[in-house]
Amino acid sequence: MISNPMPTANGVMLPCSSEYQVKRSDVHRPGSGRTLAGTMTKTTVASKYHLELKYAAIPFQDAVQILQATGSEFFSVTFLGVFGRMETRTFYRGDVSCRFLGHGLDRYDVEFNLIER
Secondary structure: OOOOOOOEEOOEEOOOOOEEEEEEEEEEOOOOEEOOOOOEEOOEEEEEEEEEEEEEEEEHHHHHHHHHHOOOOOEEEEEEOOOOOEEEEEEEEEEEEEEEOOOOOOEEEEEEEEEEO
């Protein structure tokens, strides 16, 4: 049994997210697709992970920790994969959305994707 499925980035345990989704996509060789007869032809050349993380109303320091841990061009991530085991792969971070909640709250909503290299 896995005790903590939250990912680590660059060796830093990321705080528990509000939403955490793991996707695995196949990459196909050019020329894959349907023939004129409607038959699908494809050759899978790789399978890549895509992690979606959303943090709701987190403290400023948690937001800073998350963004610093995932701020390198490429970095190592250990995460719970689709087959139920921990995996380590190289990722980069997609666009980041960071919303300040204001009104005396030191809280932020942060969303971003991690895309396997």
